[in-house]
Amino acid sequence: MTTTAKSEKDRVVIFDTTLRDGEQCPGATMTHEEKLEVAELLDDMGVDIIEAGFPIASEGDFAAVHEIATRAKNAVICGLSRAAFKDIDRCAEAIKPAKRKRIHTFLSTSPVHMKYKLQKEPHEVLDMVIAQVTRARGHTDDVEWSAEDATRTEHDFLCRCVEAAIKAGATTINIPDTVGYTVPEEYFRLIKMLRDRVPNSDQARFSVHCHNDLGMAVANSLAGVNGGARQIECTINGIGERAGNAALEEAVMAINVRNDVLPFWTGINATMLTRASKLVSAATSFPVQFNKAIVGRNAFAHESGIHQDGMLKHTQTYEIMTPETVGVKQTSLVMGKHSGRHAFVHKLEELGYKLGDNQLEDAFTRFKALADRKKQIYDEDIEALVDEEIAHAQDRVKLVSLSVIAGTRGPQRATMKLDIDGRGMLEECEGNGPVDAIFNCIKTLVPHEAVLELYQVHAVTEGTDAQAEVSVRLAEKGRSVTARGADPDTLVASAKAYLGALNKLMVRRQRGGVAVSESRVHSTDVG
Template sequence: MTAPQENASVANAPQAVSERDRVIVFDTTMRDGEQSPGASMSLEEKLELSKILEDMGVDVIEAGFPIASNGDFEAVRRVAEIVSESTVCGLARAGIGDIDRCAEAIRPARRGRIHTFLSTSPQHRDHILRMSQEDVLNAITGSVGHARNLCGDVEWSAQDATRTERDFLRRCVEAAIKAGAGTINIPDTVGYTYPSEYGEIFRDLIENVPGADTVIFSTHCHNDLGLAVANSLSGVQSGARQVEVAINGIGERAGNAALEEVVMALRVRQDRLPFPTRIRTEHITRASRYVSAITGFPVQFNKAIVGKNAFAHESGIHQDGMLKNASTYEIMRPEDVGQGASNLVMGKHSGRHAFREKLKALGYDLGQNALNEAFGRFKDLADKKKHVFDDDIVALVDDALARGADRIQVKTLRVIAGTEGPQEAHLTVTVDGVEKSATATGDGPVDAVFNAIHQVAPHAATLRLFQVHAVTEGTDAQAQVSVRLEEDGRIATGQAADTDTLTASAMAYVNALNNLSARKEKSAPAPMTASGF
């Protein structure tokens, strides 16, 4: 019998299957994922993420909901301009205005898609749409037909499909196919279904709807019952050839099916799921870390595939097995998902070449200037810490990438704290290169630091999240701080890492202020939001 480890190592080799069996990966991190409260992304972040997704081999990138706001429209348009290999998709409700706006946004794309949807379940028909079944069928025909006249690639989704009467769902799918949809999405909008039931829905539609053999069926599963990935795989087994997923599983409520979990399940278990994808899996961890950094949503340590502990072994029995043969306790290799093949400890005597190779192993490919800056910060950190672990380096580089060319930057910070208050912070920052200083007190050292920042950079934002966690173990561990600010309905997140928790707190708060300022300048308030299907 072939060991699982050996299976995994060849899983991305060319497969003896037809193109019809290939699974199209449709990423909705920038659309459904961004609808997670607090996960809003800036234009620059979306552009960078689109490059990461394209490099990873994602087939379809759903870049936003163009009618929702000028900012969303601009994001979809700009992504359409820079992406050349992946299909760029925009979301639209069944209205003519939505569809026209979407068509305009994706017009620059080399490959564009209009994704239009309409609710079909009795719960949504009666309480949201207030439409009869015939009204819904007419709206599907009209909206899909209009979209097809504007774009050769149209996807139609039956919102809340899994709670829709089966006979009516067949009629809806048939109407969409006749109107010109090339992809039919059957979303589990509220995470209600379970694997065998979801698979049966696909089998029923494929076997009984006229024209079903001419289109691609798609899954879109939410995780309210923790079944999103299992349901997606069941859909694939039953004939779906597109999966709609999000990095780290982010999305409405409990989130979407996680891209990394679906893709690696298909790769590792090809004995039962012989359906290849085009995903270059070594890019997965980098994508996961980037999405976590820009949203401020940490990845739980035991998260499958991309969690810090996904390839960690503490049990003596497990360690013994790993030393003898890695396949005893690992069904995939960490390097297959960009986690790095080893945990080589770096220190102050490590050279630039070793540092560059370590970054490559961790999934980073920095330009010379960025490399020089990161190496300098690594040396400073190595002087403070006895051991510098992989997670320290990841935090260090992500912190530098997140802060970039911020207008406001922390220069010096001194804090007086202890049992005798009030605590006091002395802060100096640069604002567009000009130094500004302030001294402030507060109810605790962090409050004092944030009050000092408010003095040098006045603002009306409200602090919605302040989160600290240690990057590694030990009293000399770096603190990674996430800060989320909200002002006039706009939300921005900042992150920073430092061995000094208060310094990291100040830098994260300032980073969030910079992101909030950029967001106010470049986007208009969103008058509406899309459904998460």
Template sequence: MAERIFVFDTTLRDGEQSPGATMNIQEKVSMARQLETLGVDIIEAGFPAASQGDFEAVRAIAAAVGSAQVAGLCRAMPADIDRGWEAIKEAAYPRIHTFLATSDIHMKHKLRKTPEQVLEMADAAVRHAMRHTANVEFSAEDASRSDWGFLAKVCSVAVKAGATTLNIPDTVGYIQPHEYAELIAFLLKNVEGADKVVFSVHCHNDLGLAVANTLAAVRAGARQIEGTVLGIGERAGNVAIEEVVMAMHTRPDVYPYETNIKTEQIYPACRRLSQIIGQPIPPYKAIVGPNAFAHESGIHQDGVLKNRLTYEIMTPQSVGRSGTEMVIGKHSGSHAIKRKIEELGYSLDEQQLAVVFGAVKELADKKEQVFDEDVEALVLEKVYRRRDKYRLKDMSVFSATGGVPPHAAVVMEFVTPDGVETRRGSAFGEGPVDAIFKCIGRMVGMTPTLERYQVNAVTGGTDAQGAVTVRIADNGFKAVGRGTSEDVLVASAQAFITALNRLEKTKEEKRECPTL
């Protein structure tokens, strides 16, 4: 039988730390359930000690996930580890993941600790985690730039203290594939008790080598891979799980291993994440990009028509891209829409279904065709993106080519301790979007800096829904907001208000936890 490779997904932790990928609790739970459907073995739900919001999200994921292990990331500190355990203890299969830097540059400049002190901290951290659970993973941060001999000592200490998984991360995307393979082989030979633990690899993509490094490490003996859906993550991102899995799936002659991943769920998982974070899948993205199975060259088209194997090494169906059918329209009933939502992987209660049903019917009156992507966008917008303090009720925008500047009039609802208060405002701007943002900003009493404004079509056609993503900053705080509507200006207002709500929540969390 082929050897088993465990898949550790950190989309909800490392991936969510990347700019523009922030998710709220409902979105994280939705994504966690999709990851469970995908078949990942371990879901790293977050960093519980980072904020109260992160703690609540990890706890909610732990309660929602049934078959996958749920991991909480913790620094090698007792308070972090205890906080992490509180968040994951109700999971069916909880895991504490504690980390400590081991490279000279990190020990000297970040930790300001001696190697001897780091050895003591690693031992103490794992032993403390073992008080809560026997499922403990230890990560040697910046392992790829660490002294190999010292790294082996740290890993030996962690194993002796009780760790069952050792993660050897390429934290800054520095190592080369042949070096990584040699490092894993060295540790397997020199770590005391190496035969008792699973070696894991966590690769970043700063030099574009994350997939190559991960596969090289697997061939050398690593049996757990850590990565994210679509490769999202800090800086240049993490290894893309779908690329590693399909490389092994397509080339079993080179990689005689098996995973628990259901490859037909790869595209649905990538699409779900893309919808949640409001970032489209790049056209040339391997495995799942819009062009991954597209052929324009006449020679290629001719070959594919005769035999797909001439230019395709995998089928679209193998990764879940079987094509979508337009079966939803203005005459569709609630049962058809409910079934479509379930096919897309969402489980909604009757009240949520009623909200989405009304939104689908309203959209169907405005555009000729309603696609799967439209339905999914409405589910995410109406169910998983709650408006906290500010809500858009109505708006009107004027724009012309003459000398009259664009003008926006907005009606908003403000949730206060005494109830819901309706307010109205108006403003001129350099353009219609600028006028909307100025008007809303004045109404809420904030003038944040707009760092990013992006518009994407959810589907094709001139009647497609527009998905708008904005990133704003105010006094050192940043937030991302997304909005979806067949009217791009409405989507822009929704995105800006969502970002303002998140900015308010971030400030509140900082006031509640000033030391974090």
């Protein structure tokens, strides 16, 4: 970043919506504890506003927002609400404990949304804007108003709505590209037009919220900042509905690295970006693509001979930022079966993990077992091992043992032992292939109606002894959960992934007041 004095007019406020818009991504639902952990890290990292959830959506969402508001140290805690007064009042109740709080309320303004979604005329929508902002302002001085589908809204009407919202007390005006439709030049002109045409535009901060349907969310966000916006709404790893949101790590590092053409600054501690990425990926069971900018596995990897030669001569030949600036160590220990506990702890710290004593001991035991089965242990192997340890530490149903008979002669059979709430249960099932047999065992031991929507396998590292990482998505009553399992044995990884998703569904049923299905009584009890 530039060494010249920082001006407040050039400060870009970071509004993180990982816990709200990010969690709306199908299958990305987090547990209560995971939300609290993510919020704490965002707060420590320097995020200015944390949009903690949508309080009216469910009791679980309300409880998470309320607890995050209670624990927050520095960040403004924000809740989302629709235009309805009951939404706004519920949001105000959820964020009440926060030292600094914001209500974010929104309303559609585009012709297509007003006609088909709201079924209201423009003058009715304008009246609703004034009413909802006035109601929110009665609860807090910090009110953000969003014009949903702003980029497809007629300019004259958008100007009237923005002016009315500011006059009613909105201190932040968000101009979202809700469907990822705009392009940078167009979005720049839209933000600039609003700031030029709306008479009281100087009384509010303008914000950008861009979706990535055409792959331009970050580019559009930065174009909006160039047009005069001073708040970027974004998510860790760019998660979110459909193709996702603008990625926080990309927007922040674009400003840091290209400060010559983006002369702005943020309060984000960039060295925590990789740690945040790993935490959100583990909590949501959404893997980060290898070539993801800033935090992807290959972001600072070089295999090409030409690139390696250049890097050995000078790192800047092929790297525009150093790994350390985003929390990645450039050098790493080669881990194997001869590595001790101290080296293992050091490696975990390099990778951004901090484990409790019991978790550390369990992870180290599993690491040594893996090292006995593999010639070389890669960073990705350790990440998969620890992510699984963290994700499944509180599971009610755990895999104890598994043996499978497979091959061309058939039938394929699986014998499985599970620990279910402290009881050992054993079952043997046939299936149309070994994976089907395994999943049939689970369904027999833990009866449920969930539908398997996704079963996906990929190797964590190269080689025939690579760990397999399996992703499983289960759907129940219109909601989906995703979990991952890793193991050198693909079938064991498959069982772990399915059980991980099933445990998430159990937590959801408990929170929803629905009793968890008991294990079938005629299974062999070996506990």
